[in-house]
Amino acid sequence: MNFLRSLADRDRVFDFLVPAASPVDVRHGPILYLEDVTVSFDGFKAINDLNLTIDDGELRCIIGPNGAGKTTMMDIITGKTRPDAGKVWFGSRHDLLTMNEPEIASLGIGRKFQKPTVFEALTLFENLELAMAADKRILPTLTARMTPAIRDRIEEVLETIGLAELRLRPAGILSHGQKQWLEIGMLLMQRPRLLLVDEPVAGMTEQEMERTAELLTGLAGKQSVVVVEHDMGFVRSIARKVTVLHQGSVLAEGSMDQVSNDPKVVEVYLGADAEEEVA
Ligand SMILES: Nc1ncnc2c1ncn2[C@@H]1O[C@H](COP(=O)(O)OP(=O)(O)OP(=O)(O)O)[C@@H](O)[C@H]1O
Numbered sequence: 418m419n420f421l422r423s424l425a426d427r428d429r430v431f432d433f434l435v436p437a438a439s440p441v442d443v444r445h446g447p448i449l450y451l452e453d454v455t456v457s458f459d460g461f462k463a464i465n466d467l468n469l470t471i472d473d474g475e476l477r478c479i480i481g482p483n484g485a486g487k488t489t490m491m492d493i494i495t496g497k498t499r500p501d502a503g504k505v506w507f508g509s510r511h512d513l514l515t516m517n518e519p520e521i522a523s524l525g526i527g528r529k530f531q532k533p534t535v536f537e538a539l540t541l542f543e544n545l546e547l548a549m550a551a552d553k554r555i556l557p558t559l560t561a562r563m564t565p566a567i568r569d570r571i572e573e574v575l576e577t578i579g580l581a582e583l584r585l586r587p588a589g590i591l592s593h594g595q596k597q598w599l600e601i602g603m604l605l606m607q608r609p610r611l612l613l614v615d616e617p618v619a620g621m622t623e624q625e626m627e628r629t630a631e632l633l634t635g636l637a638g639k640q641s642v643v644v645v646e647h648d649m650g651f652v653r654s655i656a657r658k659v660t661v662l663h664q665g666s667v668l669a670e671g672s673m674d675q676v677s678n679d680p681k682v683v684e685v686y687l688g689a690d691a692e693e694e695v696a
Pocket of ligand 1: 458459463481482483484485486487488489490
């Protein structure tokens with residue numbers, strides 16, 4: 418009886434009605450929504466009334482000086498840090514502040530940290546296979562053996578990250594940039610809806626940076642991508658919309674030209690001598 422009554426309750430979201438692979442609801446709004454988010458560490462507001470909206474399929478660059486709150490913002494989205502106040506929603510269905518880190522990851526939010534963490538002794542193929550096995554949404558429905566669907570997905574991701582020819586080589590032989598791409602590939606195995614990418618081009622050669630720009634811009638549209646990056650040349654090469662964080666809040670938002678010509682941004686972040694760099 419209770420079950421029937423609860424079925425009639427139209428506000429309730431039933432787990433069995435949520436598609437496992439793509440549960441986020443973006444029909445009426447953004448994929449990520451942060452409202453008035455604040456978090457303090459020992460009285461210091463690392464995030465201060467932060468408002469941020471990311472649309473489905475958008476590629477957003479987040480820039481800001483050291484200590485602006487970029488990493489803390491990512492930590493809040495992924496559930497690593499709990500804010501003191503505010504709202505954080507993934508689509509219109511999931512209140513991320515009620516969920517823990519694994520639950521948030523299983524919704525399709527993938528995070529790429531700055532330092533690559535691939536399994537060096539395993540081949541690229543095996544790395545991607547392991548990443549698939551780590552997907553808690555898929556695991557219960559999988560048998561232990563490799564299925565053609567998994568093999569196809571691995572091949573598809575190898576093509577996307579441009580490393581198909583090295584599929585049977587151990588990841589340890591890859592350059593730094595190639596390891597970063599492999600790790601992005603490992604996230605892609607889980608078909609994320611939102612990718613959070615922290616300083617993807619730190620330590621890369623010019624050529625690797627160009628390839629990374631192609632990779633990230635190619636991923637946008639299929640998934641939403643949020644890139645935190647200090648390298649302004651790289652940001653300019655991929656940017657559509659840029660958000661400038663400063664002291665835990667949004668200082669400016671717009672195209673790269675708009676934000677880099679904003680006097681507030683020039684003053685607090687880019688500095689007089691950096692105008693040339695971003696021009
Ligand atoms: N766990 C913590 N305890 C205390 N203070 C913290 C903690 N995490 C972050 N902070 C402080 O919060 C502020 C924001 O830090 P955060 O790492 O988010 O900035 P950021 O924009 O990512 O900087 P960077 O560009 O240097 O990585 C900094 O002043 C930092 O010292």
